[in-house]
Amino acid sequence: MRRRILAITFAALILPTIAPALNVYHLYVVNLCLIYLVANLGYGLVLGHAGQISLCQGAFVGLGAYLTALLSLRLGLPVAVALPLAAAVTAGVGFVLGLPALRLSGHYLALVTLGFNTIFEIVVRVWVSMTNGSYGLKVPKLVLGSVAVTRDLHFFYLSYGVALLALWVSWNLIRSRVGRALSAVRGSEIAAVSLGINVARAKTLAFSLSALFGALGGGLFAVTIGLISPDDFGLPKVLRFLTMLVVGGLGTLWGTVIGTTLLTVLPEALRFLKDFEELMYGVLLLVSLNLMPRGVAGLVRDLYHRLLAPERAFVGSAEEGT
Amino acid sequence: MEILPQLVASGLVNGAIYSLMAIGYVVIYKGTNVVNFAQGEAVMVGGYIALVLYTVLGLPSYAVVPLAVVAAGFFWLALERVAYRPLQEAPIFSLVIATFAVGLSLRNIARLIFGPDIHHFPPLFSTAPVRFGTVYLNRQSVWIVLISVASAGLLLLCFRVTRVGKAMRAVSQNRDAAWIVGIPVTRYFALIWGLGSAFGALGGVLLAPLVILHPEMGWVAIKAFAVAILGGFESLAGAVVGGLLLGVVENLAGFYVSSHIKDIVAFLVMIAVLCIRPTGLFGEAAITKV
Numbered sequence: 001m002r003r004r005i006l007a008i009t010f011a012a013l014i015l016p017t018i019a020p021a022l023n024v025y026h027l028y029v030v031n032l033c034l035i036y037l038v039a040n041l042g043y044g045l046v047l048g049h050a051g052q053i054s055l056c057q058g059a060f061v062g063l064g065a066y067l068t069a070l071l072s073l074r075l076g077l078p079v080a081v082a083l084p085l086a087a088a089v090t091a092g093v094g095f096v097l098g099l100p101a102l103r104l105s106g107h108y109l110a111l112v113t114l115g116f117n118t119i120f121e122i123v124v125r126v127w128v129s130m131t132n133g134s135y136g137l138k139v140p141k142l143v144l145g146s147v148a149v150t151r152d153l154h155f156f157y158l159s160y161g162v163a164l165l166a167l168w169v170s171w172n173l174i175r176s177r178v179g180r181a182l183s184a185v186r187g188s189e190i191a192a193v194s195l196g197i198n199v200a201r202a203k204t205l206a207f208s209l210s211a212l213f214g215a216l217g218g219g220l221f222a223v224t225i226g227l228i229s230p231d232d233f234g235l236p237k238v239l240r241f242l243t244m245l246v247v248g249g250l251g252t253l254w255g256t257v258i259g260t261t262l263l264t265v266l267p268e269a270l271r272f273l274k275d276f277e278e279l280m281y282g283v284l285l286l287v288s289l290n291l292m293p294r295g296v297a298g299l300v301r302d303l304y305h306r307l308l309a310p311e312r313a314f315v316g317s318a319e320e321g322t
Numbered sequence: 323m324e325i326l327p328q329l330v331a332s333g334l335v336n337g338a339i340y341s342l343m344a345i346g347y348v349v350i351y352k353g354t355n356v357v358n359f360a361q362g363e364a365v366m367v368g369g370y371i372a373l374v375l376y377t378v379l380g381l382p383s384y385a386v387v388p389l390a391v392v393a394a395g396f397f398w399l400a401l402e403r404v405a406y407r408p409l410q411e412a413p414i415f416s417l418v419i420a421t422f423a424v425g426l427s428l429r430n431i432a433r434l435i436f437g438p439d440i441h442h443f444p445p446l447f448s449t450a451p452v453r454f455g456t457v458y459l460n461r462q463s464v465w466i467v468l469i470s471v472a473s474a475g476l477l478l479l480c481f482r483v484t485r486v487g488k489a490m491r492a493v494s495q496n497r498d499a500a501w502i503v504g505i506p507v508t509r510y511f512a513l514i515w516g517l518g519s520a521f522g523a524l525g526g527v528l529l530a531p532l533v534i535l536h537p538e539m540g541w542v543a544i545k546a547f548a549v550a551i552l553g554g555f556e557s558l559a560g561a562v563v564g565g566l567l568l569g570v571v572e573n574l575a576g577f578y579v580s581s582h583i584k585d586i587v588a589f590l591v592m593i594a595v596l597c598i599r600p601t602g603l604f605g606e607a608a609i610t611k612v
Binding site: 043051103108111112114115169236239242243246265275276279281282285289290307313 | 357408409412415416418419422423424426427429430431434491544545551590591592593596597598
């Protein structure tokens with residue numbers, strides 16, 4: 001355990017140490033990774049831990065981004081206030097959205113959320129007087145204390161802090177009563193009910209948290225990139241988040257980290273394939289579901305047990321889903 | 323001319339198309355327990371195949387409709403082989419995600435082939451008006467209703483009477499039992515995907531002359547989903563009745579309330595059903611034993 005904590009602390013310190021040495025573009029990619037990580041940690045709670053199919057993480061991220069920008073543009077709130085407020089409002093939206101659909105098992109949530117994401121994109125596109133439509137919205141500068149945050153390095157520290165916080169919260173949540181309740185719901189809803197778990201409450205909590213994390217990521221996205229448009233939050237983005245989680249490994253935190261990192265860095269390197277984006281993610285998702293249903297995380301775990309610690313294989317399989 | 327019967331009649335025309343698309347959802351859901359998130363793309367693929375057959379190859383309309391549907395059916399059979407069959411033993415969760423991925427990938431492919439712009443589809447049938455009492459419809463609308471009714475009726479009949487239909491019902495009811503009595507379940511799964519998607523495609527072919535074609539047009543299937551929920555999701559009759567009902571209600575709301583509300587009606591219906599009677603009009607309450 002102690003070795004583990006040391007290793008994690010060490011890993012957590014690597015990135016801030018090398019960050020100042022990175023050039024602007026690399027730093028931008030790192031920031032993007034961190035922002036998507038925050039959003040995906042929330043998404044992973046619903047998809048991976050609770051096993052519920054939600055398809056509106058794009059809209060949650062978008063809601064966070066647009067509310068952050070609009071609260072400060074239209075109501076004159078400082079961005080530092082608007083961002084957390086936007087996240088709180090989005091969590092509320094997630095709560096209300098989940099109420100009817102989460103009462104029912106089956107695929108209602110998937111469709112309600114698919115509809116929500118599409119409607120969100122349409123509203124942002126059509127309501128030009130409020131959102132500036134497809135041209136995109138310029139986001140006001142983030143001011144902390146008396147300093148305007150403009151440098152990429154500062155955004156890095158900000159995103160890094162939020163990402164660590166999100167990781168910490170997720171880590172603790174999964175190991176709490178709620179986390180175990182979510183795993184039970186994923187395993188079998190009927191069994192969970194018979195164990196006295198309030199299934200609807202557990203699912204609603206996970207869903208609201210996914211909205212909260214998504215919106216936090218969205219707020220960070222807005223202030224870091226500085227320009228947001230409906231294209232950033234449509235269904236293709238949902239597919240991308242989904243693929244990140246599946247490729248990384250559903251239901252594991254470090255799978256989320258791996259998947260997010262891989263699929264943020266890779267597309268940056270393959271920019272010339274922009275026209276094939278959905279096709280690429282779609283095929284990747286299908287291949288991944290087929291060949292490695294537990295994602296890269298599962299693959300690495302299997303390899304590790306086979307090569308290095310065969311005698312611990314049983315312990316490993318019992319730990320699955322942590 | 324009275325407006326109400328007219329609104330109802332033209333609502334029924336749209337409703338007939340919604341019914342077809344909803345039948346696609348129901349067939350696939352009953353057969354495989356998967357909500358097909360690529361159903362909208364089945365509609366889109368049907369529309370584009372018809373566009374190619376009709377405007378590029380110049381086939382007559384009586385050939386375009388059946389050919390497009392059959393071609394779309396085979397297209398989905400092939401896709402099932404590559405994308406869905408390998409996941410047959412995987413959790414339903416994976417299959418549902420797979421349909422979502424397939425749907426968005428197909429939009430991407432349609433955009434690559436046909437470009438992101440809209441295509442206008444010329445009328446499939448004559449648009450000369452026909453009079454029914456106080457109601458006027460054009461010939462094309464009459465054809466749309468006739469074709470929809472005929473194909474839905476044929477499907478129902480096929481499920482009741484034919485060997486293939488009965489086997490499909492057996493697979494839907496209990497996959498393992500069906501396998502034990504010697505039904506090649508895997509082949510029937512493929513057939514179910516092909517059939518369900520072909521109904522989506524038929525909806526797309528008939529819808530094409532009424533709307534504009536574009537790669538994102540699969541969005542319209544969300545209305546069919548609302549219809550399926552309204553009808554109970556497991557009931558073919560429910561899909562037909564629900565579709566006609568939605569078509570009419572939509573038209574009335576569009577006229578009497580506001581034309582903006584027309585496209586939202588489907589959502590309102592969906593939410594209302596989920597809150598009031600989640601099993602829909604024709605659905606049976608699922609008994610979950612704890």
